[in-house]
Structures are given as C-alpha cells and as structure tokens.
Amino acid sequence: MSISAFRAELGDIPQEDNPRLVQQRSRDHYWYSPILKAKLDHVTAEVVVSPRSNDEVKTVLAAAFRHGVAITPRGAGTGNYGQAMPLSGGAMLNLMNMDKVLDIKPDRVRAQAGAVLEEMDHQTRAAVHGELRFHPSTYRMASIGGFIAGGSGGVGSVRWGGLRNLGSILGLKVITCEAEPRELDLEGEDILKVAHAYGTNGIIVEAEMPLAPAHDWIDMIVGFDDFMAAARFAEAVALQDGLLVKEVAPCAAPIPEAYFNRHKPYIKAGQSVVLIMVAPVSAAAMTLFTSHSRGEMLYRSDRASEEELKRLPPVYELAWNHTTLRALKVDPSITYLQTRYPTIDHVEKIVSLLGDELPMHIEMTRQDGIVTFAGLPLVRYTTEARLEEIIRIHEDNGCNVFNPHRYTLEEGGMKRTDQKQLDFKREADPRGILNPGKMVAWENPDFDFKAGKAWLFDGLNPVHAA
Amino acid sequence: MSISAFRAELGDIPQEDNPRLVQQRSRDHYWYSPILKAKLDHVTAEVVVSPRSNDEVKTVLAAAFRHGVAITPRGAGTGNYGQAMPLSGGAMLNLMNMDKVLDIKPDRVRAQAGAVLEEMDHQTRAAVHGELRFHPSTYRMASIGGFIAGGSGGVGSVRWGGLRNLGSILGLKVITCEAEPRELDLEGEDILKVAHAYGTNGIIVEAEMPLAPAHDWIDMIVGFDDFMAAARFAEAVALQDGLLVKEVAPCAAPIPEAYFNRHKPYIKAGQSVVLIMVAPVSAAAMTLFTSHSRGEMLYRSDRASEEELKRLPPVYELAWNHTTLRALKVDPSITYLQTRYPTIDHVEKIVSLLGDELPMHIEMTRQDGIVTFAGLPLVRYTTEARLEEIIRIHEDNGCNVFNPHRYTLEEGGMKRTDQKQLDFKREADPRGILNPGKMVAWENPDFDFKAGKAWLFDGLNPVHAA
Numbered sequence: 001m002s003i004s005a006f007r008a009e010l011g012d013i014p015q016e017d018n019p020r021l022v023q024q025r026s027r028d029h030y031w032y033s034p035i036l037k038a039k040l041d042h043v044t045a046e047v048v049v050s051p052r053s054n055d056e057v058k059t060v061l062a063a064a065f066r067h068g069v070a071i072t073p074r075g076a077g078t079g080n081y082g083q084a085m086p087l088s089g090g091a092m093l094n095l096m097n098m099d100k101v102l103d104i105k106p107d108r109v110r111a112q113a114g115a116v117l118e119e120m121d122h123q124t125r126a127a128v129h130g131e132l133r134f135h136p137s138t139y140r141m142a143s144i145g146g147f148i149a150g151g152s153g154g155v156g157s158v159r160w161g162g163l164r165n166l167g168s169i170l171g172l173k174v175i176t177c178e179a180e181p182r183e184l185d186l187e188g189e190d191i192l193k194v195a196h197a198y199g200t201n202g203i204i205v206e207a208e209m210p211l212a213p214a215h216d217w218i219d220m221i222v223g224f225d226d227f228m229a230a231a232r233f234a235e236a237v238a239l240q241d242g243l244l245v246k247e248v249a250p251c252a253a254p255i256p257e258a259y260f261n262r263h264k265p266y267i268k269a270g271q272s273v274v275l276i277m278v279a280p281v282s283a284a285a286m287t288l289f290t291s292h293s294r295g296e297m298l299y300r301s302d303r304a305s306e307e308e309l310k311r312l313p314p315v316y317e318l319a320w321n322h323t324t325l326r327a328l329k330v331d332p333s334i335t336y337l338q339t340r341y342p343t344i345d346h347v348e349k350i351v352s353l354l355g356d357e358l359p360m361h362i363e364m365t366r367q368d369g370i371v372t373f374a375g376l377p378l379v380r381y382t383t384e385a386r387l388e389e390i391i392r393i394h395e396d397n398g399c400n401v402f403n404p405h406r407y408t409l410e411e412g413g414m415k416r417t418d419q420k421q422l423d424f425k426r427e428a429d430p431r432g433i434l435n436p437g438k439m440v441a442w443e444n445p446d447f448d449f450k451a452g453k454a455w456l457f458d459g460l461n462p463v464h465a466a
Numbered sequence: 467m468s469i470s471a472f473r474a475e476l477g478d479i480p481q482e483d484n485p486r487l488v489q490q491r492s493r494d495h496y497w498y499s500p501i502l503k504a505k506l507d508h509v510t511a512e513v514v515v516s517p518r519s520n521d522e523v524k525t526v527l528a529a530a531f532r533h534g535v536a537i538t539p540r541g542a543g544t545g546n547y548g549q550a551m552p553l554s555g556g557a558m559l560n561l562m563n564m565d566k567v568l569d570i571k572p573d574r575v576r577a578q579a580g581a582v583l584e585e586m587d588h589q590t591r592a593a594v595h596g597e598l599r600f601h602p603s604t605y606r607m608a609s610i611g612g613f614i615a616g617g618s619g620g621v622g623s624v625r626w627g628g629l630r631n632l633g634s635i636l637g638l639k640v641i642t643c644e645a646e647p648r649e650l651d652l653e654g655e656d657i658l659k660v661a662h663a664y665g666t667n668g669i670i671v672e673a674e675m676p677l678a679p680a681h682d683w684i685d686m687i688v689g690f691d692d693f694m695a696a697a698r699f700a701e702a703v704a705l706q707d708g709l710l711v712k713e714v715a716p717c718a719a720p721i722p723e724a725y726f727n728r729h730k731p732y733i734k735a736g737q738s739v740v741l742i743m744v745a746p747v748s749a750a751a752m753t754l755f756t757s758h759s760r761g762e763m764l765y766r767s768d769r770a771s772e773e774e775l776k777r778l779p780p781v782y783e784l785a786w787n788h789t790t791l792r793a794l795k796v797d798p799s800i801t802y803l804q805t806r807y808p809t810i811d812h813v814e815k816i817v818s819l820l821g822d823e824l825p826m827h828i829e830m831t832r833q834d835g836i837v838t839f840a841g842l843p844l845v846r847y848t849t850e851a852r853l854e855e856i857i858r859i860h861e862d863n864g865c866n867v868f869n870p871h872r873y874t875l876e877e878g879g880m881k882r883t884d885q886k887q888l889d890f891k892r893e894a895d896p897r898g899i900l901n902p903g904k905m906v907a908w909e910n911p912d913f914d915f916k917a918g919k920a921w922l923f924d925g926l927n928p929v930h931a932a
C-alpha cells in the first residue's frame with residue numbers, strides 16, 4: 001500500500017497528518033477494557049481524511065482501493081470496543097464533516113452519517129415535536145452513522161427495543177469500496193447487512209430513522225436500601241404499560257454514592273438507586289407508584305432549581321456506559337461486562353455469588369417484546385483469568401455475556417458469522433480494505449469460537465512506514 | 467320511590483317519557499348474550515333525564531336521593547353486559563348532552579363524560595397531532611365516560627395496555643349522590659374507585675386522558691391458510707418492538723369469509739386472517755415481515771382506491787366486539803366469550819378441543835408489560851349448560867374466562883369484591899341509588915361466587931308504576 005500515492009489523489013479533501021492528532025483520532029473508548037488497552041494501545045493510522053460530500057467519500061474510497069490503503073471509518077469515536085481503531089494503520093475516514101439533517105417528516109428524519117444525535121433531536125423537536133426513539137448515553141457527541149455501525153440501543157430501548165429490531169432503521173445510503181465506488185440505497189432487510197458491521201462492508205453516508213413523539217422528559221432518581229428492591233421496582237416500572245418512561249436503570253450501592261460525583265448530596269450511604277426518565281404525562285402516576293413501592297424520591301428534575309439543573313448532568317449521563325465511565329474516573333481499576341439476565345432470579349443469583357466484586361448495574365430494555373434485564377455490571381478487575389471466570393460464572397448460571405473485551409464483531413456478539421454481512425463485504429469491499437481485522441469470518445473463516453481463545457488479527461501491526 | 471315527585475323537581479332539564487324511546491334508551495348490547503337477553507329483555511326505566519351541565523347533574527342526583535329514585539347513567543349504551551340497564555327502573559341519566567372537549571394540551575385532553583371518542587380524537591389531532599392511546603371498536607359512538615365506567619381497552623391496547631393500568635386515566639371529576647351532591651376531583655389511585663364501576667358509585671362528568679401521537683394508521687388484512695400460523699404471526703408482530711402497530715387480531719376461518727360481508731371479495735375460502743393497523747413509518751417493515759412469514763397481503767388501505775375506502779369499514783370495526791357483532795348479524799345463534807390464553811400453546815389446545823364450535827378470535831394486547839392473547843372467541847351457542855362446559859374446558863386447561871354473560875361487576879370480572887369501589891360507594895351513594903343491582907358486594911355481601919350459580923338481583927323487577 002502506498003499512503004502517499006493515495007493522499008496525492010485526494011485533491012482538496014481535508015487531510016490531517018500531525019501524528020499526535022492522528023493518534024487521537026485513531027482511538028475510541030477501548031481503554032474501558034484493560035484487555036483491549038493492552039492490545040490496542042499502540043494502534044494508529046497515518047492520516048485522517050475528512051470528506052465533505054458523498055462524492056468526496058467516493059474519491060477517497062476509489063483511491064484507497066487503487067492503492068490498497070486500509071480505511072477505518074470514524075464518527076465521534078465513542079465506541080467501547082476499539083471498533084473504530086485502525087488495526088492495519090492506513091487512513092481514518094472521519095465522517096463528522098458530513099453532519100447535515102437532510103429531511104424531517106412528522107414521523108421520520110433523514111441525516112448525513114456525521115450528524116450528532118442530540119443535534120438531530122434538536123432539529124426534529126423544533127420541526128415536528130419528534131425525537132429519535134432511543135439513543136446511546138453518548139447522545140451529545142455520537143454520530144448517527146457511528147451509532148448504526150457500532151452501537152446497539154440505549155435510552156429509549158425500554159420502550160422501543162434496539163437498533164437490530166425490524167423497523168428501527170428505515171433506510172441507509174452506503175458507499176462501496178471498489179474501483180468505481182457505488183452509492184447503494186438499502187431498505188428493509190438489506191439494512192441488516194451494514195447495521196452493526198463496524199463499517200467493515202460499506203461507508204454509511206446517510207440514514208433515515210423513525211421518530212417518536214418528543215416529551216420534556218423528567219429525570220428521577222429513586223432510592224432503596226436494598227438493591228434487589230431497586231431491581232424489582234425497576235422491572236415493575238418497565239412492565240407498567242401505562243407509564244411512559246424512556247429510561248429505567250437500577251444501580252447497586254456503592255455505585256451512586258461512590259461514582260455519581262455531582263449527585264452525591266442527594267444519595268444516602270449504602271443506597272441503591274433506580275435512574276428514571278418519565279414523560280410529564282406519567283409523572284404523577286410514577287410518583288404514586290414510587291411511594292407505593294417504598295422507594296425514596298431522591299431527585300426529580302421538574303422540582304429542581306435553575307442552579308441544580310445547571311450543575312447536574314442529565315440522568316442518562318449516569319446510565320448505560322456512562323455508569324462505567326463515572327466509575328473509571330474515580331477508580332481506574334474498574335472495568336465492566338455486558339450481560340443479560342433472563343429473570344430477576346438470575347440477577348439475584350449473580351449478585352449473591354459475586355457481591356461487591358461486580359457492582360450491579362442494569363438497564364431495563366425490551367428485547368423481542370419482552371422486558372429484559374440488560375446488565376452493564378462494573379467489575380473490580382484483578383486479572384484476565386478472573387474476568388474469564390466471572391464470565392463463566394454467568395454462563396454457568398444461565399446468563400448471557402456479550403464480551404466487551406473483544407474488538408471483533410463475532411467475539412463481542414453472537415459468536416458466529418453473520419453470513420449476510422460477510423456476503424455483502426464480498427460485494428462492497430472486495431479487497432478487504434474497510435476496517436480490517438474486525439470481521440473474523442473475513443480474515444479467518446475457520447476460526448473456532450468455542451476454543452475459548454481470543455482471536456488475534458494478524459495485521460495488528462505497529463504503524464507502517466508510508 | 468316517587469318518580470313524579472322526582473320529575474317535578476328537575477325544572478327545565480330535558481326529560482323523555484315516551485315509553486318506546488325510554489325503553490330504547492334503557493338498553494345496551496346485552497342481547498349479544500342469549501342468557502342476558504332472557505334475563506333482561508323486559509327491563510326499562512320510566513324516564514330519561516338529560517342534564518346539560520354539572521349543576522344540572524347535581525339537581526338530578528339531589529332529587530333522586532330525596533325521592534329514592536334509581537339512577538342509571540348512560541353514555542352511548544354500547545356496553546355488552548347490560549351494565550347500563552336500569553334493573554330497578556327509575557330514571558336513565560343520559561350524559562350525551564355533556565359532550566364538550568374542555569382542554570387540549572400536547573400530551574393530554576380533558577373532556578366532558580358524554581364526549582364521543584372519535585370526536586375527541588378529531589379535535590386533539592387537529593390541535594396537537596395527538597389521539598387517545600386506545601379506544602373500543604365502538605369508537606364512533608361510545609362516550610369517554612361510558613368507556614371509563616364500563617369498558618376495558620381496545621384498539622391500541624397492544625401497545626398501551628388497558629384502562630386499569632396506572633397512568634391510563636389522569637383524572638376524573640365525579641358527582642356523588644347525596645342530599646347535597648359533591649363534585650370530587652379524583653387523581654392517582656383514587657381513580658380506581660370509580661373506573662370500571664359501572665357508574666354504581668358516582669357519576670363521572672369529566673375525564674382527563676393521556677394522548678399518544680396520532681398517525682395515519684394503515685389498515686392491513688393478512689391471510690393464512692392455517693389459523694395457528696395466523697396466531698403465531700400475530701404474536702410475532704406484537705413482539706416486534708420496532709413495529710409501531712395499534713391493532714393486531716387473528717380471526718380463524720370461517721369468520722372472515724362468513725361474517726366480514728364487505729371484505730368478502732378480498733378473502734379466499736378457508737382463509738384465516740390477521741387484522742392489523744400499522745403506522746406509515748412501520749409499513750415497509752410490516753410488509754417485509756409479512757412476506758417473510760408467508761402471510762398473504764389481502765388488503766391494505768394505503769393502496770386502496772377512493773371507492774374502496776368509501777365502501778369498506780375500517781379494520782377496527784372488524785375487531786374487538788365488532789367481530790361478534792358481524793357474526794351475530796349473519797347468524798343470530800352466535801354468542802361469544804372473553805378469555806385469556808397465557809401462551810400460544812393454550813390457544814392451540816383450545817382450538818383443537820373446540821374446533822368450529824368456537825371460531826377463534828384473539829386480540830393481541832399488552833397486559834402488565836407482557837404480550838398476551840386476549841380471546842374474544844365466537845361461540846356457536848346451543849344451551850347454557852354447554853356454554854358453562856366450554857368455560858370449564860377453558861379453566862381446566864389453564865385459560866381464564868371473564869364471563870360476558872353476567873351483568874354484575876364481580877361475576878364478569880375478578881370474581882371478588884373490589885373493596886375500594888365498595889368503600890367509595892358507601893361514601894358517594896349511601897342510599898344505593900346508583901345503577902342498582904350491578905355490585906354484588908353492595909347488595910349481597912355474603913354471596914358465594916364459587917358456588918357456580920349466577921347471582922340474581924332481587925330488585926330486577928318489571929317497571930314500577932309511578
């Protein structure tokens with residue numbers, strides 16, 4: 001591959017090659033994982049390219065194809081698994097210059113891939129009182145393209161499920177990496193070829209998403225002396241069909257008092273909490289339900305002073321992976337897992353087995369129509385072996401783990417090849433230039449996921465010389 | 467009781483005493499049940515009183531209290547269980563003159579009890595693009611007060627659950643039946659005292675309801691050769707979190723071809739169907755899901771001609787108790803049951819046991835957060851004994867039956883006293899004047915619901931002389 005020949009063909013498309021800046025842009029939140037941190041710390045691209053239009057994206061991809069330069073797409077770089085890290089060096093394709101909201105209808109919005117989620121909601125709220133059905137807790141930074149390519153769900157998933165559900169994404173415009181890059185409009189099931197494929201088989205340049213009605217969501221924090229009481233309350237809230245909520249997340253003590261710095265004054269020692277976002281129309285019913293359930297209303301944003309509202313982050317920035325982030329800031333030895341507890345009894349079992357080694361954090365979500373405990377427990381990390389043991393303890397007790405300490409699609413997820421994604425990569429990225437090393441099925445079709453070893457990408461090299 | 471003394475105190479409040487008209491207004495859809503038909507056919511009030519304001523309601527109730535005249539409130543009279551029938555004669559209190567929408571906010575609407583549901587939606591759609599979360603299939607006739615006092619849920623319950631859920635009703639204004647009638651504003655759990663109490667413990671004069679976003683719902687009818695395939699598809703649709711649907715109802719052959727007169731040309735012989743209402747934003751995903759599930763798209767309103775749209779009733783008027791109504795019109799020997807099948811296997815079991823004696827009709831609903839099969843199967847009625855047997859077959863196979871052949875609150879529902887409703891009746895209707903005979907706990911606190919006999923109200927008399 002020849003980076004310089006590649007770069008020479010890009011005309012006035014903005015490029016950045018200051019090594020420090022390039023390295024910054026070559027990273028995501030991989031460092032949440034001590035394991036990924038060790039493996040990926042040295043990874044960096046050689047240049048960041050920032051196209052401003054679909055045509056410029058085509059120019060970049062055609063040049064990359066010709067010269068065999070690895071291309072790693074990047075939105076805001078808030079992914080947690082090193083998804084956006086350029087394992088083979090080459091060029092970062094920064095999409096954040098393509099950030100326009102293109103079209104707003106009462107029930108849907110179309111935007112460029114680099115549009116930031118919060119900004120999209122800002123515009124759709126003003127135009128049609130609509131907002132995205134759900135968003136990651138990185139709402140204020142993350143791009144719609146990065147969310148679709150690398151995320152799964154988030155705030156709102158308790159009502160709407162996640163990205164992989166039919167109907168959650170209405171359409172994508174994707175550019176292929178070929179001698180003559182094509183623009184493809186994907187709809188219906190074709191969307192699944194590219195969604196959550198880490199950008200390995202096409203560059204998303206536009207996305208059309210359904211809108212839900214916007215509400216002036218009220219943040220509530222409800223306290224319980226006992227975590228299982230909090231978890232039971234959270235489940236009951238999520239099962240209340242008449243209560244319009246956007247977020248329900250129980251967090252075990254000592255998470256709230258130890259890591260929610262700004263909210264500390266509201267939380268008693270030893271208290272577990274449930275983080276809630278509720279629509280004004282359901283606020284009275286929620287208050288009633290809370291007091292019936294003997295929950296203590298520690299905070300509600302609709303009763304907060306101007307000054308409190310300014311000082312305190314929104315509740316969703318205590319939730320999802322922000323819980324982990326806040327813990328990491330206080331205690332860098334902490335990491336986390338992604339789990340799924342089929343029932344409250346499974347939650348109780350794991351809590352009783354692992355105690356404070358695994359401070360429990362759950363996101364109530366709907367999965368295939370069923371209210372589910374999606375776990376994002378913190379882990380007081382000691383060794384990789386112990387982490388594997390904790391995963392095994394989960395699996396032995398009938399709980400699923402989606403390993404966030406892996407940078408490949410397969411190992412973090414379903415532990416098998418997604419044939420649709422692989423087939424589409426053959427078509428859309430025949431030279432295997434897009435985000436190399438992230439799709440095991442492409443690099444090493446015979447890899448045995450059951451053998452229990454992490455797959456290591458051969459091309460995981462130090463920076464190439466140009 | 468002295469009807470004439472009572473009437474003399476009403477001033478210019480409209481009264482009607484033409485016996486034929488009064489009898490018409492003394493009836494609801496009790497005749498869906500051959501059992502209720504036999505028991506209640508002779509029931510009639512002596513006068514219909516139609517107040518136009520809260521003050522006039524108070525005047526009526528104070529006079530009734532003084533003179534011991536039974537008062538039976540009535541909305542549109544579309545109830546199915548004789549709820550609105552004046553078992554002790556007396557006066558019908560017609561609320562349909564109090565039909566104003568009082569206040570519309572982006573997320574809620576407040577209306578007088580006699581407001582017709584369709585008209586409420588009409589106004590809220592225009593004002594804030596909102597609509598009621600769910601409505602009975604008698605949408606075009608039923609009143610909000612009658613729905614709250616006598617209904618349970620309907621079109622939209624697949625997403626939002628039913629009236630009894632916390633948060634489904636925001637507030638009620640109720641007038642008590644005392645020497646000096648009081649106006650009470652009920653909120654929170656107090657609402658449950660009066661909701662679904664058949665007007666036995668207070669007259670609802672205003673209601674505040676939450677709004678959901680309005681959509682231009684698309685009607686779809688999907689055909690399957692096999693009913694269980696239709697039922698499985700219906701469940702799968704209801705479980706798809708990303709598909710925004712308002713109605714999902716599988717109906718077994720021969721219901722569609724035999725009873726859906728106007729839709730007959732669309733339906734093949736022997737076909738079972740699933741009735742669907744889907745939001746435009748989910749239409750493409752629904753079409754995809756349908757073809758994947760090998761369903762045949764028989765009809766969709768967004769592809770229908772002007773002429774078809776004029777000729778065909780909306781899909782929701784094939785569903786809920788409209789299914790029964792359409793069957794009854796063709797075959798007067800038909801009646802129905804209200805059931806609940808915990809799982810699809812229960813559905814299959816009952817279908818295999820009862821076959822065409824019980825043409826199956828299911829409404830997919832959410833109940834306490836769980837997608838459930840709410841059955842409204844037709845019954846080819848022979849004898850009361852056989853009907854009881856069919857109920858027993860359900861119960862023996864772990865399926866609940868809510869008996870629609872009973873006119874009391876308890877026997878149709880939970881088979882036990884609702885203590886809150888009873889306590890509130892003591893307070894709000896100390897003389898027991900409101901809708902006598904409908905609350906067993908009031909009339910006969912010691913009645914044994916388990917003995918298997920229907921309770922018969924003593925006061926179920928022919929018309930009193932004035």
Ligand SMILES: Cc1cc2nc3c(=O)[nH]c(=O)nc-3n(C[C@H](O)[C@H](O)[C@H](O)COP(=O)(O)OP(=O)(O)OC[C@H]3O[C@@H](n4cnc5c(N)ncnc54)[C@H](O)[C@@H]3O)c2cc1C
Pocket residue numbers: 028029072073074075076077078079080083084085095113114135136137138141142143144145146147148149150151152153154155197198199200202203204205320321322325435
């Ligand atoms: C504190 C914190 C909280 C988080 N909470 C959540 C959460 O609640 N839910 C959730 O799902 N995730 C969560 N994440 C992960 C991540 O923030 C989200 O998935 C986010 O949407 C990613 O968007 P991004 O623009 O930062 O994407 P990036 O990190 O830049 O990219 C993500 C992946 O998509 C690829 N990609 C980016 N843009 C494109 C494109 N246009 N075309 C093709 N491929 C592309 C990248 O190569 C990478 O593989 C969280 C992360 C952090 C650090």
Ligand SMILES: Cc1cc2nc3c(=O)[nH]c(=O)nc-3n(C[C@H](O)[C@H](O)[C@H](O)COP(=O)(O)OP(=O)(O)OC[C@H]3O[C@@H](n4cnc5c(N)ncnc54)[C@H](O)[C@@H]3O)c2cc1C
Pocket residue numbers: 494495538539540541542543544545546549550551561579580601602603604607608609610611612613614615616617618619620621663664665666668669670671786787788791901
């Ligand atoms: C074809 C058909 C389909 C139906 N589908 C559904 C359905 O999908 N879901 C459903 O829940 N029901 C259904 N029903 C039953 C009924 O139509 C609804 O419950 C409807 O909402 C009743 O409204 P109404 O105005 O006709 O009430 P009415 O029948 O007039 O009254 C219902 C009950 O409430 C009392 N009442 C009426 N107004 C007041 C008031 N202001 N204050 C106190 N008490 C009052 C009456 O005394 C009576 O006991 C159906 C009935 C038919 C005939």
